[in-house]
Amino acid sequence: MYQEMTKNTITATATSGGSSSISIVRVSGENALDIASKITNxxxxxxxxxxxxxxSLYDKENSLIDRGIVIYFKSPNSYTGEDVVEFQCHGGDLIASEILSATIEAGARLxxxxxxxxxxxxxxxxDMSEAEAIAKLIEAKSVDAARILAKQLKGEVGIFVNNIREKILHALAYSEVMIDYAEEDIPDDIIESLKTKLQNLKNILTKTIQSSERRKGLIEGFSIAFIGKPNVGKSSLLNALLSYDRAIVSDIAGTTRDTIEERIRIGSHIVRVIDTAGIREAKDKIEEIGVARSIDTLKSADIIVALFDISQELDNEDKKILKHLENIDKNIIVALNKSDLKHKIDISAFEKYNPVKISTKDDFEPLIERLKDILDSYSTEEDLMLISQRQIDAVKECASEIELSITPLEDGELEFFSYHLKEAAEKIGKITNPYDNEEMLDRMFGEFCLGK
Ligand SMILES: Nc1nc2c(ncn2[C@@H]2O[C@H](COP(=O)(O)OP(=O)(O)OP(=O)(O)O)[C@@H](O)[C@H]2O)c(=O)[nH]1
Ligand SMILES: [Mg+2]
Known part of the structure; x- marks a missing residue:
């Protein structure tokens, strides 16, 4: 079906709607030039x-729509590789949509x-990794994300993939040669050195996966959860950050029943902040659901801000929160709130967290500074970053095939060894060159905005 579609000439507005000084309508396909000729006369x-x-640009009835710039990109030297014509017209949705209609009347399809x-x-x-970088660049949530994506657009992931594939194929070549030997003739040191090389390769892959997963928020936007027992000031903190009363605040414990999520900017990052229901033994069914959601958020958020009330003595509910934190392997900031009141809490209980004292009524800047430092630390890492779950999965599959190849190598079962290496090479190759899988392509490109 797609074969037929490729014959069509397509059109779309390449610029986003709303008022702007220029808009661009872009046409691609074998009739692009013919359409340009009709519209310009x-x-x-x-x-x-x-x-x-x-x-001048005309509609089907030959009445003037606008005067604009027309640029022809001859195949294969264009974005799509086909003949492309761009019409740059005056801004605003109206003129662009008239030109869009004119291109459709002249033979293009939306x-x-x-x-x-x-x-x-x-x-x-x-390649596929570059296409993904384009999709994400449009949605980038931080300046740093844009920088990482631009690198990927230059083919950084393609180079990484080729490099790994070459190493796998190198090991495969050894194995093909060794298959011709009798098992007892294979020199031990060759097997040992191959094994070390493959283990190193697997370590590189694992490290890349871990560092990409940790920094995922650079692309998607990091999530920051406010966690604590009731009444410590989680909702007050959300309101203070937003500078308006988004969440209900009261001195009744258990005010917030559900998670509340908002986007804010911290430094150069757009992040999601999540206010949660206070964690305690729930007093009714609804609160119980709310507390369960708080615990889910605690697990899923990228950064945890755990709040405690500095004006109260540490109680069992606080201790339970500290217990939850112990099992969490991510960035945690402990914030001792209500520092405008008399301090009663035993600070030594928080020693290992280096707590920050704040007051949502007075000064919470120290918390923002901490958050900024953490967010910035993600973007200063220089390791290659995989930007989609698809890429991460492919690297994971490759790493596990390499792992599977090691036992047969040790046992001299070279055919199994070769089999797993071939699989490994194929899995990593999927990042830049997925096999022609219509459904995969539909899903991948369907996420793009119109006109890209
Ligand atoms: N003095 C003082 N009071 C505060 C501060 N932050 C919050 N409060 C008060 O503490 C009470 C509880 O605040 P909330 O923001 O509703 O607390 P919460 O953690 O969201 O509580 P739940 O939604 O019940 O889990 C309210 O009366 C706030 O006005 C602060 O920095 N200083
Ligand atoms: Mg609340």
Whole structure:
């Protein structure tokens, strides 16, 4: 079915809606030039590749829509690899949509979301990791994310994949040679050195997975959860950060029943902050659900801000919160709130967390500084970053095939060894070059916005 679609010439508005000084309508496919000729009332020969020409633009009835710039990109030197024509018209949705209609009247079809990039991929202009970087770049949640994605767009992941594949194929070549030996003739030191090489390779893969998972929030936006027993000031903190009364605050323990989530900017990051229901023995069914949600959030958030009330003595509920924290392997900030009141809490209980004292009524800047430091620390890591679950899964599968290859290598079962290495090479190759799987492509490119 897609074969037929590729014959079509597609069109879409490439710029986002709303008021702007210019809008761009982009057409791609074998009829692009013909469509340009119809809309401009010029002959096909009037267009020189990559030359911007100023032209009047007409609709089907030949009435003037606008005057704009028309640029022709001749196949294969275009974004999609096909003939592409861009119409740059005056801004605003109205003119762009008239030009869009005119291109459809002239023989184009409205593009599906991501179809331009899909064509670029199918025509070999970009690999899959670059296509993913484009999709994410549009949605980037921080300046640092944009920087990482730009690197990926330059092909950084492609280089990583090729490098790993080469190492696997190298090991495979050894194995193919050794298959011709009798088992007892295979020199031990070759097996040992191969084993070390493969283990190193697996370590590189594992490290890349871990560091990518830890920094996932750079692309998707980090989530920060406020956790604590009732009444410590979690909702007050959310309101203070947002500078308006988003959540209900009261001195009744158990005020917040459900998680409340908002986006805010901290430094150069857009993050999600989540206010949760106070964790304690629930007094009714609804509160019980709320507490269960708080515990889920505690597990899923990237950064935990655990709040305690500095004006009260440490009680069993606080101790339970501390117990929860012990089992968590992620960034935790302990904030001792209500520091405008007399301090009663035993600070030594928090020694290992280096707690920060704040007051939501007065000064919570020290907490923001801590958060900024943590967020910035994610982006200063220089390791390669995998930017999608798809990429992470492929690396995991590759690592596990390498792991599986080691026992047969030790046992001299070289055919099994080769089999797993071939699988490993294929799995990692999927990152840049997934096999032609229609459904996968639909899912991947369907997430794009229209016109990209
Ligand atoms: N003095 C003082 N009072 C505060 C401070 N922060 C919060 N409070 C008060 O503490 C009480 C509880 O605040 P909330 O923000 O509702 O507490 P919570 O942790 O969201 O409570 P639950 O939703 O019940 O879990 C309210 O009366 C707030 O006005 C603070 O920094 N100083
Ligand atoms: Mg609350």
């Amino acid at each position: 010029k002959t096909i020969d009037s267009f020189t590749p990559r030359e911007a020409i100023l032209s 593009a599906e979301p991501g179809e331009f990039t899909r064509r670029a991929f199918l025509n070999g202009k970009i």
